[in-house]
Amino acid sequence: MRLWLTITFLVVVLVGGLIVVLTSMTTSTTIALGTAASGSCRPLEQPSDSTGPVAAAHLTEEQRGNAALIIQVGQQLSVPVYGHQIAVATAMQESRLRNLEYGDRDSLGLFQQRPSMGWGTREQILDPRYASTKFYIRLLEVPGWQQMPLWEAAQSVQRSAFPYAYQQWAQLAAELVQQHGGAVTCVAPGGPEVEQAIRFATEQLGKPYQWGATGPDAYDCSGLMLRAWESAGVTLNRTSREQWHNGDPAPVAQAARGDLLFWSYDGTTAGIHHVAMYLGDGTIIEAQQTGVPVHIRPVRLAPAENELMPQSIRVRAPLHTRD
Template sequence: MKVALAFGALLVAIFTVVLSTGAINTAVDSGRQAEAARALNASCIASLGPVSSGPAGSGALDAARLSGEQRGIVALIISIGKQRQLPPLAWQVAIQAGMTESGLRSLNYGDRDSLGIFQMRPSMGWGTPAQILDPVYAINLFFERLTGVPNWKEQRPGDSAQDVERSAFPDRYHRWEAMAAHLIGNVGAVQDPTGCGQGVGLLLPAPTAAAGSAIQFALSQKGKPYLWGAATNHQDNFDCSSLMLQAYRSAGIILPRVSRDQFRAGALLPVTQAQPGDLLFWAYDPSNPATIHHVAMYLGDLQIVEAQQTGVPVHVRPVRWNEPELVPQAVRPGV
């Protein structure tokens, strides 16, 4: 046990030194981008990635289909968000919720007594019908409810929308992630709407300073129990993807909740070229990402840290590139 603890401490020290020497220029750039994101009170939404490449640009087409009325609601959401001194992430949550619930329109009808942009219900204490149909009232109330959600700044915007709306279909808010990010950049004049900085096209950046922070967090959880479906708002126990989510969240990068979605939350590279902080995945069919069932963090020197299964605490173990079910691509989150 003492040897294992010493090894873990040595890994942390090595990664901290390597990432702090400035030997990797990209790490310096990433640090500046992280500072800019913190200035906006935002985190990197890894499922969208950098603003100049990949899925971050895919919201432009959906945004172009919006009518004048819909864009007017977007502009009002952003304006009220600014007046309330809320960060762009709050605007994004409201846009995704409004697009999902009403198509960003102030509807005078809905399921049962639901009304307005966010389909608020008078019978559930949201206000009178006249109030709910007033877009200014509805948007302000949505922001009030949102800011009362614990950790809303540290999770995916669609998850925060669900926390406010309490829908029977919680995953549907994610559909409008890219469009909302495009709108807060385009309408809200935010240079880095996803919080992930600028992309580098097809070139894969070197490991970032965020990777060092994520590694330190993951290693500090060694020995804690595995629990399938573990909550992501405490560190009492973990499953594989909650450990990765919390590790990168500590570094300002928001990952999706489950492993198969985390596979799409960064740049792909051959698994044999993985570097410290990259995510490795296991699937029932390694050629089909839809069958991914496990994720771990690569530490370098053929070592990983993972929350593996029931009865096995968070631990460090060796990895082999020819392991059964190992997916041939690794992921570098948020780039």
Template sequence: MGSKLGAAVAAVVLALPLLVGAGVAGIGSALFGGSGTSSLNCTPDGTTTGTVPGMTAEQMINAATIVAVGKQMGVPEPGWVVAIAAALQESKLRNLHYGDRDSLGLFQQRPSMGWGSPQQITTPTYAATKFFEHLTATPNWQTMSVNDAAQTVQGSGFPHAYAQHEDKARAVVAAVSGVRCQPTMAGTGDCNNIQAPNPAAMTAINYACGQRGLPYVWGGNGPLNGDAGFDCSGLTKAAYDAAGISLPRTAHTQYNAGPRVPDGSLLPGDLVFYGPPSKIRHVGLYLGNGKMLNAPTFGQPVQIDNYRYPGDDYAGATRPAEHHR
């Protein structure tokens, strides 16, 4: 990034914990299961200065955190500007442990108003997640001015105060948005210590782990549907049914339902497929650490296996939990 400050911003963003999923789900746990190895994997992408005149390292690091969270949540760039403008007004982009009444953190969110616990609100990734949740739930927010969009989230007693920060917010976003971030989570590959990037994936994995030992049954949909066990796609469909996500019934139709996962980007809860794309023959549920849960074939029960093996015909992966975000 061309400066010590820029390097500091990049280093902190590289180390950001992925607390986003918990915020989106509205549940208390910051990470879904275990101690976790989830992070935002961020790399430089284009020219970025990492500095803005008059801004401190602390402010720029907090700005980088906000933008990284917005990227991970799929919020478009105008939303980052709104969030930065709001934080400039509320805290001057500082993670304050004090404020008006019980207001705290970057956005001066209030525990008494349901924004979270004091510890959560003063965790920048959590605070940013909650801001973006409320922003993106606002109808037509992208057609609003920066000021009005920020005000819909914040409900400030000074409803026109955010406009004064718009230009600086754009400069800040330009300085830190040259960091490309993707969620990563290695996962454990172990049903006794499940990790997942979001509640839907966690529910699907937890369900499938509970079916270990049941027999392979061709066309089987599991005991809840009157069958002694599962076939491969019956298991994955039942797992995501438990998470409130409806999948097609066969491995081939599940593969075509998508959305596809780029090579090298697997997360726990992804579905992994085998066979030529014209005729997918098998599917498993990725656990992390190179492992999958699957109903392999006749005579073999639902079990954990390596998802890659010599001579396999691995076709790729999909991410059903993406539909639940």
């Protein structure tokens, strides 16, 4: 199931002396329901000694007010709801949703933007409306941001030394966006969707590998993952390289049942050539190569076996409407 989205808008915003004009920007794109384009609701699991994400109800009045302003600016700029979630999570990581007058080197404000890096003057950056507008403008300039996991989209704007840290605030940001009129409903780890995807995959045991096949009589690696999750009401991207973007990264040594594992020729996402599903207890199910049917085999996570990516992907794709 695919949804055609056409976005056309003309926005003029006056913020802190800056006139921002987004003129007649029209995008026509096809989004597979269930990709990261619809949002990534759940945070990465935190270590046991971490303070972890907080609930929206525990925020101060200042924090809630700043979150509301960020979302309001996104609405005024006609930014898709997922962009609001990215912006709120980013500000939570950078400043804990406080308009700070200090930071690393010359970083300031909600998003810790730097005058020396072209974000504006000190006075402009300390205007929350200006800072939010600048963040959204930079986000909209990132090619394919709607298909990225939250942490990756935020990192494309912020260039942090700790890119995965943004993801821990995804759930909080989703709650705040939902309170202001947005909504994203995602598959939960360990839930019935995970077990249904595994059930479907294991029912395909013994079927032949065929490059480009998506069933029902034969599969390639990503085709098997595609159909397994589709049976649970979740649409993944088509190829193994694209499926990397259908969830949140976690250390592969901590892989959970249902996570996607990836193999890469050079350790980068561009080099990904294979995907499999982790079943737990050091085993995976995969459609590996020509002449080898769908099978279950042991996998070494720590240290990782040859070409295995250091992160697994925990599927966080939204559920699509089922008839």
